[in-house]
Amino acid sequence: MNTCSYRDLREKVINGGYCIGCGACVSQSNSVGSNVLNARGMYEPDFASSESEINNVCPFFSDRSETEIAKTIFAATKGIRENEFIGFYLSTYAGYVAEDSFREGGSSGGFGTWVLSRFLSENLVDGVIHVKPSSGKGVLFEYGISNSIEDLKKGAKSRYYPVEFSGVLREVRKSQKKYAFVGVPCFVKAARLLCENDDEIADRILFFVGLVCGHLKSKRFADMLAWQKGIKPDELRAIDFRQKFSSGPASNYGIEIRGEKDRKAEILAERASSFYGYNWGYGFFKPRACDFCDDVVSETADVSIGDAWLPEYVDDSKGTNVVVVRNPVIQELVDSGIKSGALRLDSIPPEKIIESQEGGFRHRRDLLAYRLVLAEEQGEWYPRKRVEPKKDGIDERYKKITVLRMQLAEKSHSAFEKALKADDFEVFKTEMKPLLLEYDRLYRKSFASRVLSKAKRVLKKRKIRKIRDRLHFLV
Template identity: 45%
Template sequence: MKVEEFSSKKIYSEASGSCAAVDGNINMELNEYGMYEEIINGHKYHEVDKLVEYVSPNLNSETDEAEIAKKLYDQVYDIKYDERIGYFKSLYAGHVSEGDYRENASSGGMGTWIFKELFEKNLIDGVIHVKENLDPSSAIMFKYDISKSIDEIKVGAKTKYYPVELSQVIEIVKEVPGRYAIIGIPSFIMAIRLLAEKDDIIKNRIKYTVGLICGHQKSSKFAEALAWQVGIKPGDLKYINFRKKLLNRPASNYGIEMIGTIDGKDMTIVKPSDELLGQDWGQGYFKTMASDYTDDVMNETADITLGDAWLPEYTKDSKGNNVVVVRNPVIDDLIQEGIKSGRLKLDIVDKDTIFRSQAAHYRHTHDELAYRLYKKDKINQWRPKKRIDASKNIPLLRRKIQDLREEISIQSHIIYKKAVEIDDLNYFIKEMGKLSNKYKLLYKLMALQKKGLLGVMKSVNIKISTVIKKMANSL
């Protein structure tokens, strides 16, 4: 592929670092909008390595998640398949009972617990996961790193809504023999699988993959904007916990904990997420373009997939719960042993329960991707090859929501950048608030449409009756 062609397509790249891992002339750098970008070095460099296209899920037109998953899991004993969640051997919902794994996790603690079990059973030598960047000379807050003890593994607990990339740890894996487990979002796990297809060292050393269900990737400005809203100006944020559990509240109503400098003093501030602009995941503030061009909701190529149990029967527990999709028999055995010993409290659930926990995510990422593809085709713009056919065959208001989500996502990057330049947070809040209000209005229109004419009239009559009763009681 010519450099010019790659440069025009890389906006759709997941920026996982897989391209840099196979081409030494590509470096991963955060751009002015706080998103990782593949930067090509060398003025005489005319073509990228032929593997670049293959190892990037959104640039690869030769294979897809379903084909890779079939190679990995189709021969597993007693494996099942559902087109919405992929292959599965066992399905669960619940949490870790032992120790403080659940307490220190974003939800049920299953990710760290699985790594601990693999480590204790001498099945791995190290874990590749996201940890706080301790380099004081770097402005990057989080990065992929390798942990080689249980204490180190625990440090990597909790979800980070922050850009990361894999090229540096992939280099370490290739240089340092060992057995590794890795955790990542769908596109990152798929990138690892594609790298393994072409590199026996990666294939033989990365033994287990833990996949996360992920709505979309965020830029580094997401964390910065949250902190600015509580008085920590850009450049002064030192630490952020994106998922601090707030006791006696539903698990979905978590807090954001931030440490930073305000008026020369280090301050720790915890704010409920719903009190901060940009926390509505559907609106997609600071979303990367590539996030809107994946059709893999359930991390189909991962040995085990973990997500939040966004279900009424589980979210009422403020301590958090996971949904769990198991594909690898070794991990399945570890979990069953954990349940029998009482170290795990997991309910066996069916595929519909798993799907229901991510229904809204599935609608946007899978079903309505067809419309996003259609829009690109309509203007003759290149876009990734997906398992879904382009189509505008979704309801009018859903199309409007998709249009507005795209506008919100794009404008959040542009407007925030200007807000920083003019040192005016209120400019960002005001301008983005206009778009957010349009978004909320669309949802109100959908609610009215769902009720129908009779339903709307009934609601109006109920409100009028309530007002009349209040007036009568006051006389």
């Protein structure tokens, strides 16, 4: 068994800011540790003694990369292929669920809840471990178990919110039942590492469903969205980060907030774009761990599910999934779903999946290489990555954007604490303003340059050389 000391985990991972709060390290059967929310609104493990010896199942401390883990699970699967960016795959799709209300109730095309419901209805598992509205412990969402399709549906939708799974795994150990587990890529990796080290958990969890992931948010993200609309953090009761509207592109979804304003119940729903600080590029309240992560699509999951951020699909406000299947049992469910008309899925090449997450791959592959250089220059320890440190060949503007993004994330945590102390949301905005102005100025420039580069590539394909030459000097 691969073990490490809590002292090492604390010094390198937790103090270095690389802890995502998953709870894997406090999930061993005889664990003396606990996982609690810290001042930033992220989970963080704590052990009474720094000498505690723990299983090295940390996604940011284990030597096992996503590729190595995936190889032991999928490499021998008949018909499996491998891609540098999405890992192993049997098939890749874009589409949605046509039956029942899965699509309406989901964040994207509803495939997530559909495939989990098929596990239950086919008796492949007894329960699903996923994230649901919390039963009230000072947090809005938590990992829980659903044993029926009705329960499962109540837990649909993406939660941009801190969660951890050590509590739910305690329940899982108590029963002899079989489960499917849902998580973002680093959580799936952590759960897979747990299974490699822990026969009890390996016996219980049979399927892993991975969500494509841009980055996670601390609890403060939900607080910020509510507070700017007049609902203070301790008066926020519920939030739907992905409300669908009947028109407009799927990417311009809404946010619904429930809470209290001047002691009266308040419900508001507005387009995400109308909220200050929602722009994912700013990375407000992003844990540092997410800047040192290279798994965009959950490469260790049996099936990965994301949003089809592709021009062919994004205009449909009802939402469309991208799906990567790696497990033959899930492939059978998908095949029969397509045949019966329950699923409307188009077979697409892996390149289209990559295109749908273009920004995510740029940030977590090309620009991660640069962040590793920055960490090395500072003499900092950083987790083992599948990307080599590199600064050559990276556009100077992008280098500046990378640094600014890290500063924006870091500043958002401290600025929000300051605003809370002052009991004034405007303090947060004032603190963020200088960095935001600089970021917006730089980003606008590089965005314009990207649009022109893309236009040039299209024109090149069409061999319209004259026009391309005229555009050349503009970039």
